[in-house]
Amino acid sequence: MSALLDSFATAFDTLAAREAAGLGESRKAALDAALRDGIPHARVEAWKYTPLRSLERRRFAAADNSVPAFDTALLADIPAPRIVFVNGRLDAAHSDSRGLPAGITLQPLSQVLSDGAARDANFLARKFDRADEIFARVNAALADDGVVLRAEAGAQASQPIHLVFIGTASGADRAWHLRHLIELREGASLTVVEHQLGAGAHNHLANAVMHVHLDANASLRHARVQDEASTATLMSRTDAVLAKQADYKRLDLELGAGLSRHELNVALHGDGGRLHANGVLLATGKRHLDTRLGIDHVGRASSCDLTWRGLGASRGKAAFHGGITIREGADGTAANLSNKNLLLSEGAEIDTQPVLEIHADEVQAAHGATVGQLDATALFYLRSRGVPAEQARALLTAAFCRETLSVFEDAALRESLTARLNAALTQLETT
Numbered sequence: 001m002s003a004l005l006d007s008f009a010t011a012f013d014t015l016a017a018r019e020a021a022g023l024g025e026s027r028k029a030a031l032d033a034a035l036r037d038g039i040p041h042a043r044v045e046a047w048k049y050t051p052l053r054s055l056e057r058r059r060f061a062a063a064d065n066s067v068p069a070f071d072t073a074l075l076a077d078i079p080a081p082r083i084v085f086v087n088g089r090l091d092a093a094h095s096d097s098r099g100l101p102a103g104i105t106l107q108p109l110s111q112v113l114s115d116g117a118a119r120d121a122n123f124l125a126r127k128f129d130r131a132d133e134i135f136a137r138v139n140a141a142l143a144d145d146g147v148v149l150r151a152e153a154g155a156q157a158s159q160p161i162h163l164v165f166i167g168t169a170s171g172a173d174r175a176w177h178l179r180h181l182i183e184l185r186e187g188a189s190l191t192v193v194e195h196q197l198g199a200g201a202h203n204h205l206a207n208a209v210m211h212v213h214l215d216a217n218a219s220l221r222h223a224r225v226q227d228e229a230s231t232a233t234l235m236s237r238t239d240a241v242l243a244k245q246a247d248y249k250r251l252d253l254e255l256g257a258g259l260s261r262h263e264l265n266v267a268l269h270g271d272g273g274r275l276h277a278n279g280v281l282l283a284t285g286k287r288h289l290d291t292r293l294g295i296d297h298v299g300r301a302s303s304c305d306l307t308w309r310g311l312g313a314s315r316g317k318a319a320f321h322g323g324i325t326i327r328e329g330a331d332g333t334a335a336n337l338s339n340k341n342l343l344l345s346e347g348a349e350i351d352t353q354p355v356l357e358i359h360a361d362e363v364q365a366a367h368g369a370t371v372g373q374l375d376a377t378a379l380f381y382l383r384s385r386g387v388p389a390e391q392a393r394a395l396l397t398a399a400f401c402r403e404t405l406s407v408f409e410d411a412a413l414r415e416s417l418t419a420r421l422n423a424a425l426t427q428l429e430t431t
Contacts, residue, residue, distance in 0.1 A: 001035065001038075002038065002039055002056040002057065003056065003057050003058060003059045004039065004055060004056045004057070004058055004059070004060070005034065005035055005038065005039065005056070006059070007058075007059040007060050007061070007175070008031070008034070008138050008141070008142065008175070009031065009035060010062075011060075011061075011062035011142055011175070012027075012031050012141055012142060014062065015027075015062075015142060015144060016144065017110070017113050017144040020113040020114070020116065020121075021112070021113055021116055021117065021118045021120075021121040021124070022118045023118075023121065023124055023125060026124075026125045026127070026140070027140065027141045027142075028141070029127075030127070030128070030137045030138070030140035030141040031137070031138070031141035031142075033128075033137050034134055034137040034138050034141065037131035037134070038134075039052050039055075039056040039134060040052065040131070040132045040134055044131075044132050045132075046132040046292070047132060049290060049317075049319035049351045050259075050261055050288065050290040050319060055205075055233065055259070058173070058205075059173075060172075060173050060174055060175035060204070060205050061172040061173065061174050061175070062174065062175065062176075063087055063088035063089060063174050063175070063176035064089075064170075064174070065089065066089070067086050067087075067089050067090075067091045067093075068086055068087055068168050068169075068170050069168075070086060070166055070168045070199035070200075071199050071200070072094065074166060074197055074199055075094060075164070077416070078162050078164055078193075078195060079159075079162070080096035080097065080098045080099050080162075081096060081097050081098060081099045081100045081106060081159070081161050081162070082095060082096055082161070082162035082163070082164055083095045083097075083106055083108065083147055083162075083163055083164065084164040084166065085145070085164065085165050085166065085178065086166045086167075086168060086199075087166070087167060087168060087170060087174060087176060087204065088145065088174070088176020088177070088178060088206070089145065089176075090108045090110060090145060091166075099159060100157075100161070101155060101156065101157045101158075102155070103151060103152040103154070103155030103188075104149070104150070104151045104152070104155050104157055104161075104190070105148075105149070105150050106147070106148075106149050106161060107147075107148050108145055108146070108147065108148070109121075109143070109144070109145050109146035109147065109148055109178075109179055109180070109181075110144060110145040112148050113144065120148075123179075123181050123211050124140065124143065124179055126140065126211075127140075128140060135207050135235040135237070136209055136237055138177065138207060139177045139178075139179060139207050139208070139209045139237075140209075141177075142177040142207075143177045143178060143179035143209070144177070145176075145178055145179075146178040146179040146180045146181075146208070147163050147178075147180045147181070147182075148180070148181045149161065149163075149180075149181065149182045149183070149190075149192070150181075150183045150184075150185075151183070151184045151185060151188035151189075151190055151218075152185050152188065153185040153186045153187055153188060153215075154185075154186070154187045154188060155184075155185070155188045155189075155190075156188070156189050156190075157189070157190045157191065159191075160191040160192065160193045160221075160223075160413060161190060161191070161192050161193070162192075162193050162194075162195065163180070163192060163193070163194045163195065164195045164197065165178070165194075165195065165196050165197070165206065165208070166197050166198070166199050167196075167197070167198050167199065167202050167204050167206060167228055167229060167232050168198070168199035168200055168202060169200050169201060169202045170202070170204075173202075173203045173204060173205075174204045174205070175204065175205040175206075175207065176204070176205075176206060176207070177207045177208070178206070178207070178208045178209075179208070179209050179210075179211075180208065180209070180210040180211065181210070181211045181213070182210065182211070182212045182213070182220065182222075183211075183212075183213045184213070184214050184215060184218035184219075184220055184246075185215050185218065186215040186216045186217055186218060187215075187216075187217045187218060188215070188218045188219075189218070189219040189220075190219075190220055190221070191220075191221040191222075191223075191410065191413065192220065192221070192222050192223070193222075193223045193224075193225070193413070193416075194222070194223065194224040194225070195225050195227075196224070196225065196226045196227065196228055196234065196236075196256075197225075197227055197228065198227065198228040198229030198230075198232055198256060198257075199229075200229065201229050201230070201231055202229050202231065202232060203231050203232070203233075204232055204233070205232075205233045205234075205235070206228075206232070206233070206234050206235070206236075207234075207235045207236075208234075208235070208236045208237070209236075209237045209238075209239070210236075210237070210238045210239070211239050211240075212238060212239070212240035212241070212248070213240075213241055214240070214241070214242045214243060214246035214247075214248060215243050215246065216243045216244040216245055216246065216270060217244070217245045217246065218243070218246045218247070219246070219247040219248075220246075220247070220248050220249070220250075221249050221250070221408060221410070221413070222248070222249070222250040222251075223250065223251045223253075223408070223413065223417055224250065224251070224252045224253070224262075225253045225255065225417070225420050226252070226253065226254050226255060226256055226257060226260055226262070227253075227255045227256040227420065227424065228256040228257040228260070229256065229257070229258075230256065230257070230258055230285060230286075230287065231258045232256070232257045232258060232259075233257065233258060233259045233260075234257045234259070234260040234261070234262075235261055236260070236261070236262040236263070237262070237263040237264075237265070238262070238263070238264050238265065239265045239267075240264075240265065240266045240267070240275075241266075241267050241269060242266065242267065242268045242269060242270060242273035242274075242275065242302075243269060243270040243273065244270030244271050244272055244273065244299070245270065245271070245272040245273065245274075246270060246273050246274070247273075247274045248266065248273075248274070248275050248276070248277075249275075249276045249277070249407050249408065250264075250276075250277045250278075250407070251277075251278050251279065251404060251405065251407050251408065251417065252264070252277075252278075252279035252280070252291070253279070253280050253282075253417065253420060253421055253424075254279065254280065254281045254282060254289045254291065255280075255282050255420070255421070255424040256287075256424075257287065257289075258286065258287060258288070259287075259288045260287075260288070260289050260290070261289075261290040261291075261292075262290070262291050262292070263291075263292045263294065264277065264291070264292070264293050264294070265293075265294040265295075265296070266293075266294070266295050266296070266304070267296045267298060268295070268296065268297050268298060268299055268302040268304070269298045269299055270299045270302075271299040271300045271301055271302065272299065272300075272301050272302060273299055273302040273303075274302065274303050274304075275295065275302075275303070275304040275305070275306075276304070276305045276306075276407050277293070277304070277305075277306050277407075278306070278307045278308065278404035278405070278406075278407045279291060279307075279308045279309070279404060280308070280309050280310075280311075280401050280404055280421065281308070281309070281310040281311065281318040281320065281341075282311050282316075282401075282424055282425070282428070283310065283311065283312050283313065283316030283317055283318035283348065283350070284311070284312075284313040284314050284316045284427075284428055285313075285314050285315070285316055286314070286315050286316065287316045287317070288316070288317045288318075288319075289316075289317070289318045289319070290318075290319040290320075291308070291318075291319070291320050291321070292320075292321040292323070293306060293308075293321065293322045293323055293324075293337075294323045294325075295323065295324045295325070295335070296325050296327065297324070297325065297326045297327060297330045297333045297335065297360075298327050298329075298330055299330060300329070300330060300331055300332050300333070301331075301332035301333065302330065302332075302333055302334075303333065303334040303335065304324065304334075304335050304336070304337075305336050306322060306324075306336065306337040306338065306339075307338050307403065307404055307407075308320060308322065308337075308338070308339045308340075308404070309339075309340055309341070309342075309400055309401050309403065309404055310339070310340075310341035310342070310350050310352070310371075311341070311342050311344060311397065311400075311401070311428070312341065312342070312343045312344060312345065312348030312349060312350045313344040313345045313348055313428050314345050314347060314348060315345070315347040315348065316345075316348050316349075317348070317349045317350070317351075318341070318349070318350045318351070319350075319351045319352075320339055320341075320350075320351070320352045320353070320369075321352075321353045321355070322337045322339055322352075322353065322354045322355065322367065322369070323353075323355040323357075324337060324355070324356050324357070324365070324367065325357045325359075326356075326357065326358045326359060326360050326363055326365065327359055327360065328359040328360055329360060330359075330360045330363070331360050331361055331362045331363065332362060332363070333360060333363045333364070333365070334363070334364045334365070335356070335363070335364070335365040335366075335367075336365070336366050336367070337354055337356070337366070337367035337368070338367075338368055338369075339352050339354060339368070339369040339370075340369070340370050340372075340400070341369070341370065341371045341372070342371075342372065342373060342374060342397065342400060343371060343372070343373055344373075344374070344397070344428070350371050352369040352371060353369075354367040354368065354369045355367075374396050374397070397425060397428070398421075398422065398425055401421060401425070402418065402421070405417055405418055405421070
């Protein structure tokens, strides 16, 4: 057994919430499956561009029950309502539910588990059958906290709800496993901003799985800003299910971490469901970023519009897999994927895999991916107008990325996300 899996097995033996809400049997089954199948190697297609050899040799202590101190300046631009976790533990002192509208509840998963209501925690019993779903299986075994956000039918929130996850240094390298649920009943509408932030250097492993359930005519705006420490490891997964006429718009900004992998799986089950998902992968320094999209069109006349931009600089590596499946009977589907990437340094690497499977008639579908360099003509134009070379490259790079922010109509939200992106771009390493 690898050191990584052995440390997970040790954490399971001391997990206080192991039997909570009647989940003991399913947790044990998930751990047994993970230990049996082991860590995927590079010949496994889903992990082809993200080798785990170095990670599987590491050991991590379980998250302890303390909440470490951190620089609260991180929260200066994150207003209420918000819920804050530090090193995988709820930080009640810095969480603030003021302004939460009627019909919307925001609570930690640990509270749901302590209440012991199996129905409220049944999303934790989901099984992950594929051997390559190693971190989802480990999460199913070990998750003991997270966010449960529910909106009743017709509930509306005019201000974003912020979910904040902070990693900071502690006495040992730790691993925590968070499980989240965002559930919108019929006609509900929310904006959620998910922050994954680093407060100083650390070498922890964060493993998170989020479930998004949108009932008929529900609308969710979801931004995720990943700006963790340059030595942190993040394994994130989002599984979303959309009912009839549900509308899901999201933006993922991958700006930090040493190793970050995010899987976004969206099943458009209901007729007329709509997904608009954009993202930016900023692979600089020695950073390795891996994003995998799995979009499944099941209902009729559903649509997805996916615009992803990647930047490779210094010795950074980015991997992108954009998978779209249009099932038999999903007539009237419209699907579009655009993945464009810029290599800004000779030592950088970007791998992209657009995949489109169509099993239905009367569909509109297009996908494309490019890897190139800054437009020499545009660069020459700016230089001819007196713009210094470095500034000209910065202007073109920023414009290349900012296209993705158009997914949101809210000007204040776009401005906030633009500031995050700009701050990361100013630290871009190109040598």
